[in-house]
Amino acid sequence: MKGFVTAFSLESKKIFSSKGFWIFIVAILVLCLMVTLSFKMIGDLMEGMDDSGLTGSGADAGQLVEVYRQQLDEYLQQVESGQIKQKPGDTTEMTLRNSIAICEYCIEHGIDVNSLVAIGSISSFNMTSGDFVNMMSQVSFTFVCILAIVISARTLAGEIDDGTMRMQLTRPIKRYVLLLAKQGAVFVAGLTVAVAFMAAFMAGGALFFEGTATDVVLVDAYQNVAVINPYAAILLTFLFFAVELATMIQFTMFIGSFVNKTGALAIPLVTYLFVDTIALLLYNTGLPWIGLFTNLNWASGLTTAGAPVRGMSIYTMMAVTAVWFAGMTAVNYTVFEKRDLK
Amino acid sequence: MQEFSELGKTTSPVASGGDVFPELNPAPEQPDDEFAEVCAEDPAPEEEEREIDPYLVIKGVSKVFRKGAARLDKSKPGIVALDGVSLEVGKGEIFGLLGPNGAGKSTLIKVVTGLVIPDGGSVTLGGLDFKADKEAFMSKVGAQIETPVFFNKRSGWWNLKYLADLQGGLPDQRIKDIVEIVGLTERINSRVGTYSMGMRQRLGLAQAIMNKPELLVLDEPINGLDPDGIAQVRDLIRRLRDDYGTTVLFSSHILNEMQTLCDRVAFISKGKLVAVKTKKQIARGLGETTVLTVVCDDPKRAASLITSAYGFRTKVQGERLFVEVRNYNVAKINRKLVENGIEVESFTVKSRTLEEMYRELTR
Numbered sequence: 001m002k003g004f005v006t007a008f009s010l011e012s013k014k015i016f017s018s019k020g021f022w023i024f025i026v027a028i029l030v031l032c033l034m035v036t037l038s039f040k041m042i043g044d045l046m047e048g049m050d051d052s053g054l055t056g057s058g059a060d061a062g063q064l065v066e067v068y069r070q071q072l073d074e075y076l077q078q079v080e081s082g083q084i085k086q087k088p089g090d091t092t093e094m095t096l097r098n099s100i101a102i103c104e105y106c107i108e109h110g111i112d113v114n115s116l117v118a119i120g121s122i123s124s125f126n127m128t129s130g131d132f133v134n135m136m137s138q139v140s141f142t143f144v145c146i147l148a149i150v151i152s153a154r155t156l157a158g159e160i161d162d163g164t165m166r167m168q169l170t171r172p173i174k175r176y177v178l179l180l181a182k183q184g185a186v187f188v189a190g191l192t193v194a195v196a197f198m199a200a201f202m203a204g205g206a207l208f209f210e211g212t213a214t215d216v217v218l219v220d221a222y223q224n225v226a227v228i229n230p231y232a233a234i235l236l237t238f239l240f241f242a243v244e245l246a247t248m249i250q251f252t253m254f255i256g257s258f259v260n261k262t263g264a265l266a267i268p269l270v271t272y273l274f275v276d277t278i279a280l281l282l283y284n285t286g287l288p289w290i291g292l293f294t295n296l297n298w299a300s301g302l303t304t305a306g307a308p309v310r311g312m313s314i315y316t317m318m319a320v321t322a323v324w325f326a327g328m329t330a331v332n333y334t335v336f337e338k339r340d341l342k
Numbered sequence: 343m344q345e346f347s348e349l350g351k352t353t354s355p356v357a358s359g360g361d362v363f364p365e366l367n368p369a370p371e372q373p374d375d376e377f378a379e380v381c382a383e384d385p386a387p388e389e390e391e392r393e394i395d396p397y398l399v400i401k402g403v404s405k406v407f408r409k410g411a412a413r414l415d416k417s418k419p420g421i422v423a424l425d426g427v428s429l430e431v432g433k434g435e436i437f438g439l440l441g442p443n444g445a446g447k448s449t450l451i452k453v454v455t456g457l458v459i460p461d462g463g464s465v466t467l468g469g470l471d472f473k474a475d476k477e478a479f480m481s482k483v484g485a486q487i488e489t490p491v492f493f494n495k496r497s498g499w500w501n502l503k504y505l506a507d508l509q510g511g512l513p514d515q516r517i518k519d520i521v522e523i524v525g526l527t528e529r530i531n532s533r534v535g536t537y538s539m540g541m542r543q544r545l546g547l548a549q550a551i552m553n554k555p556e557l558l559v560l561d562e563p564i565n566g567l568d569p570d571g572i573a574q575v576r577d578l579i580r581r582l583r584d585d586y587g588t589t590v591l592f593s594s595h596i597l598n599e600m601q602t603l604c605d606r607v608a609f610i611s612k613g614k615l616v617a618v619k620t621k622k623q624i625a626r627g628l629g630e631t632t633v634l635t636v637v638c639d640d641p642k643r644a645a646s647l648i649t650s651a652y653g654f655r656t657k658v659q660g661e662r663l664f665v666e667v668r669n670y671n672v673a674k675i676n677r678k679l680v681e682n683g684i685e686v687e688s689f690t691v692k693s694r695t696l697e698e699m700y701r702e703l704t705r
């Protein structure tokens with residue numbers, strides 16, 4: 001335990017005292033500032049246009065639910081008659097069913113459907129400060145994950161490659177404790193940066209934007225609907241981000257168990273940035289097993305479109321992620337424990 | 343390794359048994375013969391060296407390096423780096439490892455320091471098993487392995503502090519003293535990336551000894567050091583042993599250093615431990631084996647005379663007679679030949695060097 005605490009604080013010190021780390025943070029901030037300013041500009045240009053709400057139209061829930069029901073009927077008929085072949089990435093049915101469920105929920109609870117927004121989206125280019133915090137958190141979380149991948153690659157594969165790991169392993173500390181400390185330090189550093197960013201965006205939101213935030217509607221694959229406060233949604237996004245962060249750290253070190261420093265950086269980065277796009281293409285060519293690979297975007301399982309692969313829900317995504325995480329953790333610790341240092 | 347031994351055979355006269363019998367190139371006798379003899383005479387019972395009190399005990403350590411898929415399929419061949427090496431190092435002993443490049447010295451040292459996980463065998467230090475309790479084991483060990491690698495972008499001081507903290511922390515003053523001892527005080531605050539090779543080596547030594555280890559493991563510690571540095575390291579090792587009872591396990595290719603410094607030396611070749619010799623045995627081995635080259639009128643008769651009288655190995659080639667003399671006054675041999683009416687034209691005596699001994703043992 002003492003060994004872990006020492007190693008953890010040393011690793012954290014190493015991360016926070018590295019120049020590259022701060023350069024990266026500043027770069028993210030500059031980028032976010034630019035995004036903010038462009039949204040502000042677009043918002044000003046679109047002043048007066050009504051693009052608001054879940055649907056972008058002014059229609060109420062009663063009208064919408066009829067439209068969706070009709071569309072669903074038509075779609076199902078086409079499927080039955082064989083006109084449409086449902087591909088793994090075809091989420092039309094889910095989208096319609098979920099939209100109907102949301103409308104019904106709104107009718108039942110007397111909520112204006114256009115006052116709601118899906119998790120991870122903004123209600124309008126005329127952003128409120130809540131929208132801003134919501135959106136910018138998402139953007140910055142992505143970059144924090146990238147930062148964590150870079151640090152993870154450097155801290156394991158990098159230190160093994162350049163030989164500095166040798167000195168560390170000849171200290172009286174168990175290998176798995178050292179690895180745990182390294183992973184923990186990257187994870188905590190990532191969370192810290194994310195929290196700092198959120199605080200900055202809250203301040204920035206109050207500075208640049210006005211208005212209160214829009215409530216967020218959540219819907220799962222079984223048409224259970226919930227409406228939550230926007231800050232609760234940000235918190236939820238943050239929790240999902242924490243899972244994403246932990247998984248990407250584990251994934252980077254997993255790759256690093258088999259390839260050298262360059263591969264340990266490049267493969268996770270490419271995977272993280274492009275796997276969703278690549279997977280989307282593959283679903284539509286009809287490869288359902290791709291669903292086993294892209295399950296990190298849990299928030300998507302709470303939107304009308306649902307999980308990226310038809311038939312999966314946020315719960316299956318969670319289960320698949322858990323299996324991945326456990327598997328990679330087992331491999332990482334086993335490999336590191338048995339690894340021969342140069 | 344294979345290449346190394348081939349190289350040795352063709353270019354080095356010693357490796358083909360040539361220095362002993364230089365002209366007989368094809369080495370008519372099995373090459374191991376000589377080696378077996380050298381080893382066999384070791385435990386001369388009446389001259390038994392003092393019993394060592396085993397502190398570091400290495401038992402049957404083996405290691406085969408495998409790449410990729412071969413890691414899972416044990417029937418595929420790998421690089422055999424260690425093949426059942428067992429040795430015991432006594433407390434307070436300075437123990438040397440000698441062997442050609444690729445013999446497995448560094449691998450053995452890495453097994454002792456936990457960097458390489460052996461396929462089989464065990465390592466214990468004062469009864470502590472490495473596998474069972476790495477923390478307790480390594481808290482007694484300081485190590486410098488091959489060329490030390492530090493965080494290049496950080497200062498020497500940062501690196502030492504970092505490594506000290508990783509083993510539970512040391513007072514700044516102690517680290518300062520160590521830096522002083524290794525002679526790095528002036529440059530300790532510059533980035534390690536700007537250090538010369540010898541300075542890195544000194545920093546490596548500093549991190550190895552700063553914890554006052556009971557076992558100091560040094561892999562080629564004087565590689566790249568200037569003559570002053572070498573002398574300092576030698577003194578340091580001696581001082582640590584004399585003042586603190588530190589046990590030292592170290593490898594080097596600099597034979598003179600090994601000879602002056604080590605209480606015992608292990609010869610390793612192709613992953614196998616081929617011999618362990620005490621300082622005395624080495625000294626004796628060097629003094630006692632002498633190669634005598636006699637040019638005389640009847641070398642054949644001289645050879646049989648010598649063989650029957652002393653049992654020494656002889657070889658005849660043309661006019662020359664080569665005799666491998668062990669521990670005997672060569673003047674008496676000369677007299678014997680003359681007394682038996684052999685016309686001796688020339689009589690040359692050459693003692694073995696440690697280098698030759700090393701070559702014989704490790705080829």
Ligand SMILES: Nc1ncnc2c1ncn2[C@@H]1O[C@H](COP(=O)(O)OP(=O)(O)OP(=O)(O)O)[C@@H](O)[C@H]1O
Binds near residue numbers: 340447
């Ligand atoms: N990480 C590794 N992967 C594969 N083979 C290795 C590895 N480390 C060492 N070897 C092999 O093991 C053998 C022993 O190497 P080792 O470094 O122990 O030799 P050495 O006696 O220290 O040599 P030197 O005098 O050159 O330092 C060599 O054949 C080497 O190629």
Ligand SMILES: [Mg+2]
Binds near residue numbers: 447448449488561
């Ligand atoms: Mg070596």
